[in-house]
Amino acid sequence: MKPALSVLDLAPVPAGGSAAEALRRTAELARLAELLGYVRYWFAEHHSMPSVASSAPEILIGHVAAATEKIRVGSGGIMLPNHPPLRVAENFRTLEALFPGRIDLGLGRAPGSDYAASRALRAVDGVRFPALLSELLAYCGQSEFGADHPSRNVLAMPEQVPLPPVWILGSSGASAQLSGMAGMGYAFASHFSPAPAAPAFNRYRDSFEPSAQFPRPHAILGVAAVCAPTLEEADHLASTMDLAWLRIHRGEFLPLPSPEEAQAYPYSEDERVVVRDLRKRSIVGDPATVRARIQEMAHDAGADEVMVVSNMHGHAERMRSYELIAEAFSA
Numbered sequence: 001m002k003p004a005l006s007v008l009d010l011a012p013v014p015a016g017g018s019a020a021e022a023l024r025r026t027a028e029l030a031r032l033a034e035l036l037g038y039v040r041y042w043f044a045e046h047h048s049m050p051s052v053a054s055s056a057p058e059i060l061i062g063h064v065a066a067a068t069e070k071i072r073v074g075s076g077g078i079m080l081p082n083h084p085p086l087r088v089a090e091n092f093r094t095l096e097a098l099f100p101g102r103i104d105l106g107l108g109r110a111p112g113s114d115y116a117a118s119r120a121l122r123a124v125d126g127v128r129f130p131a132l133l134s135e136l137l138a139y140c141g142q143s144e145f146g147a148d149h150p151s152r153n154v155l156a157m158p159e160q161v162p163l164p165p166v167w168i169l170g171s172s173g174a175s176a177q178l179s180g181m182a183g184m185g186y187a188f189a190s191h192f193s194p195a196p197a198a199p200a201f202n203r204y205r206d207s208f209e210p211s212a213q214f215p216r217p218h219a220i221l222g223v224a225a226v227c228a229p230t231l232e233e234a235d236h237l238a239s240t241m242d243l244a245w246l247r248i249h250r251g252e253f254l255p256l257p258s259p260e261e262a263q264a265y266p267y268s269e270d271e272r273v274v275v276r277d278l279r280k281r282s283i284v285g286d287p288a289t290v291r292a293r294i295q296e297m298a299h300d301a302g303a304d305e306v307m308v309v310s311n312m313h314g315h316a317e318r319m320r321s322y323e324l325i326a327e328a329f330s331a
Helices: 019-036 057-067 085-098 115-120 126-139 176-181 198-206 231-249 259-264 269-279 287-301 315-330
Strands: 004-009 040-043 072-075 103-108 166-170 185-189 219-227 282-285 305-309
Touching: 004 019, 004 315, 019 040, 019 057, 019 315, 040 057, 040 103, 057 072, 057 085, 085 103, 085 126, 103 126, 166 176, 176 185, 176 198, 185 198, 198 219, 198 287, 219 231, 219 287, 219 315, 231 259, 231 269, 231 282, 231 287, 269 282, 282 287, 287 305, 287 315
Parallel strands: 004 040, 004 305, 040 072, 072 103, 103 166, 166 185, 185 219, 219 282, 219 305
Antiparallel strands: none
């Protein structure tokens, strides 16, 4: 059985390019994804990272939803500890009013940034995520405040618009049971997490309680993929993320290097070991190779859907990667 395919976009910023250009290109990729049959198009939230322009997913969601017709658009995700729950509820009710039946609200407990940026955002500790989620739902009438709660009469406007389907994002399995018990969707970030997804998905399904938005559990597996016509070209293009991941590993968040810059980098032996380990988290190859590996990962994890993030230096090569993957699964 072939899993449904979706797109995760970080609006990657290439060296020699600009963040503004990266943001404008999101609509072009979303239109292509819709044409190719991708199910949904999500934006991640990151802050103070010169390599990533998706710091305001709710704005990009509106931009892309207006540029497309039917593909679902959402957050993968909004990092709830960074925001007042009422503001998140209002933003996504507004998006749902403007694009009814097409918006997803993916929520995460991680900061999506370093300590300094989290402090600048006035972020709270991620351990408060369940309480923040309950508060968000209460503003939309899906949960209740206590009789003496100071916000008991506060409503997220526009009032008569439903909150979009809520998805909980995870990278360790910590939120899997919460997502299942709440009758929400669940997405696991295998595109950067070394933890296996299957245990988290099993925990999610075992605890699942049906809800109006999710009568059945739905598990999304995030994967990183670089697809090109040949294995050699794919390996060449993937060298961008080899160096980018090494830099992130060292706490450096520079724009994405070109493959030529990455291949000219003088890796030490220790760095080569790190790069080889990090490369294991990505699927790199020609269409047949990428399809086989995605299917294997989806089967092993028990995923209903696969959300692909494909970060490359060249926009045309990135567009082609998504096109080749979609064509491989349509064959």
